[in-house]
Amino acid sequence: MDWMAWTLPTALFFIAIAAMLFGMSLLHMKYPSVARIGVLGIETMRGDRLFISLLGSGFINLAWIGLVDAPQYGALIICGIFAFCVFRWV
Amino acid sequence: MEKTVNQRAWFLVLPVLVLVAFSSVIPMMTVVNYSFQDSFGGNEFFWVGLEWYQELLRSGRLWDAFGRQLLFSSIILAIEIPLGILVALSMPKKGWAASVCLVLMALPLLIPYNVVGTIWQVFGRADIGLLGRTLSDLGISYNYAQNAFDAWVTVIAMDVWHWTSLVALLAYAGLRSIPSAYYQAAEIDQASRWSVFRYIELPKMRGVLIIAILLRFMDSFMIYTEPFVLTGGGPGNSTTFLSIDLVKMALGQFDLGPAAAFSLMYFLVILLISYVFYTVMITIDKDEAKA
Numbered sequence: 256m257d258w259m260a261w262t263l264p265t266a267l268f269f270i271a272i273a274a275m276l277f278g279m280s281l282l283h284m285k286y287p288s289v290a291r292i293g294v295l296g297i298e299t300m301r302g303d304r305l306f307i308s309l310l311g312s313g314f315i316n317l318a319w320i321g322l323v324d325a326p327q328y329g330a331l332i333i334c335g336i337f338a339f340c341v342f343r344w345v
Numbered sequence: 346m347e348k349t350v351n352q353r354a355w356f357l358v359l360p361v362l363v364l365v366a367f368s369s370v371i372p373m374m375t376v377v378n379y380s381f382q383d384s385f386g387g388n389e390f391f392w393v394g395l396e397w398y399q400e401l402l403r404s405g406r407l408w409d410a411f412g413r414q415l416l417f418s419s420i421i422l423a424i425e426i427p428l429g430i431l432v433a434l435s436m437p438k439k440g441w442a443a444s445v446c447l448v449l450m451a452l453p454l455l456i457p458y459n460v461v462g463t464i465w466q467v468f469g470r471a472d473i474g475l476l477g478r479t480l481s482d483l484g485i486s487y488n489y490a491q492n493a494f495d496a497w498v499t500v501i502a503m504d505v506w507h508w509t510s511l512v513a514l515l516a517y518a519g520l521r522s523i524p525s526a527y528y529q530a531a532e533i534d535q536a537s538r539w540s541v542f543r544y545i546e547l548p549k550m551r552g553v554l555i556i557a558i559l560l561r562f563m564d565s566f567m568i569y570t571e572p573f574v575l576t577g578g579g580p581g582n583s584t585t586f587l588s589i590d591l592v593k594m595a596l597g598q599f600d601l602g603p604a605a606a607f608s609l610m611y612f613l614v615i616l617l618i619s620y621v622f623y624t625v626m627i628t629i630d631k632d633e634a635k636a
Contacts, residue, residue: 259371260378260390269374297624298631310620313613320395321402327395 272309279305293345304345308338373612379605386599397606407607409582410590411614417501417586418565424505425561426554429512434542436517447517450510462574465503469575489576493583496576500584503571508561515557519550552629559622566615587611 279302282288288301299307312334319330380397382390401407432450437443456464469489471477480487489499527545536544569588572578578585578593585593591611595604 257388259375260382260384260388262378262381262392265374265378265381268377297628306620310613310617314617317398317402317610317613320398 275305275309295345299345301342304342307345308334308341311337311341376605376608379601380609381602383602393602397603398610401603401606401610406590407610410585410587413583413585414566414587417568418562420501421504421508421565422558422561424501425509425512426558428505428509429557430516430550430554432509432513433516433520434546436513438521447514450513450517453507453510456507458570459574461503461507462571465499465506465571466575469499491580493580496580496584500572500575503575504565504568507571508564512557512561515553516550519553520546523549552626552633555622555626555629559619559626562618562622563615566618 283301290298290300292298315334315337316327316330319325319327319333323329379390381392381394383393383396384390436446436450453461468474469477469487471481471488477487477489486492487495489495523545527549528541531541531545567588568586569592572584572586573589573592576584578589582590588611591604591607594600594607
């Protein structure tokens with residue numbers, strides 16, 4: 256696996272993503288998701304909202320890197336708020 | 346009767362999971378790992394954190410290539426979609442002529458990308474190419490290897506030549522699926538040709554046109570081979586699109602870290618656009634099912 260150049264932070268990142276997917280699957284088995292139409296006007300399930308949150312978080316992090324000279328934790332806080340808003344209103 | 350639930354059926358998905366893991370998930374993970382590290386060869390890597398992302402996002406190189414890419418895709422869509430519809434509307438509806446047209450329209454799609462680039466490279470040359478020589482003889486200054494505007498015109502003309510027929514074939518399929526009762530009703534109402542197009546043909550083609558726009562946008566957004574063969578990204582960097590720049594960085598300069606960061610940002614943009622198109626298509630499908 257040396258050729259994959261693993262590091263602890265990147266491994267933790269992928270473990271977090273995998274844990275989210277696994278957790279969402281368990282949640283869906285216990286409490287099946289119901290489609291709803293939110294502020295974007297599109298029908299979303301819980302998995303769609305997670306996808307939108309992760310995709311949006313990617314762009315928030317890139318914008319933070321490109322525009323702000325501050326530790327990346329700031330972007331993480333914004334991503335948390337963004338994900339909350341997506342799960343609440345989208 | 347109670348339905349039997351057998352979770353062992355999940356094992357049937359295993360081959361696909363393995364295939365996807367090896368073809369995309371593992372390479373993607375590797376790219377993520379590379380994007381945070383620097384390498385001087387010998388499979389040795391050094392952690393650099395967000396340095397490559399900062400360098401790329403704050404340099405003009407990425408934004409210039411991104412701007413050129415967006416401009417190219419916009420021009421391509423603005424030309425190929427209306428032209429494809431126009432060609433589809435002009436094609437014979439039945440008989441041997443329809444078959445001949447379909448075969449002719451499919452021909453450019455069968456030509457490999459690098460061959461298309463080579464054809465246009467020769468076609469545009471002022472000394473031996475039909476287009477270049479004709480323009481020179483007419484007194485029009487044209488040289489795609491030295492003039493950025495000429496290079497853009499040639500790259501766009503090449504893409505239009507190669508891919509408009511795909512839009513035309515999709516639009517033609519959409520047109521053929523319209524029941525004749527619609528046309529009969531329009532005739533009874535003495536609807537003009539424009540009204541038939543605007544209120545019958547265009548709405549009925551909406552689904553296939555969305556697919557055509559999606560396909561053409563995605564394909565033009567990752568275009569590499571044709572402009573690379575034709576202009577090599579030049580003159581200067583005038584036709585260096587995102588994928589050409591990425592390959593220069595990854596294979597030309599062997600900057601694995603910056604190239605990995607570049608490709609991840611490229612991937613995020615494509616993912617966003619694909620999701621938007623996918624959502625639009627699903628919404629249209631649901632609307633049509635309700636109607």
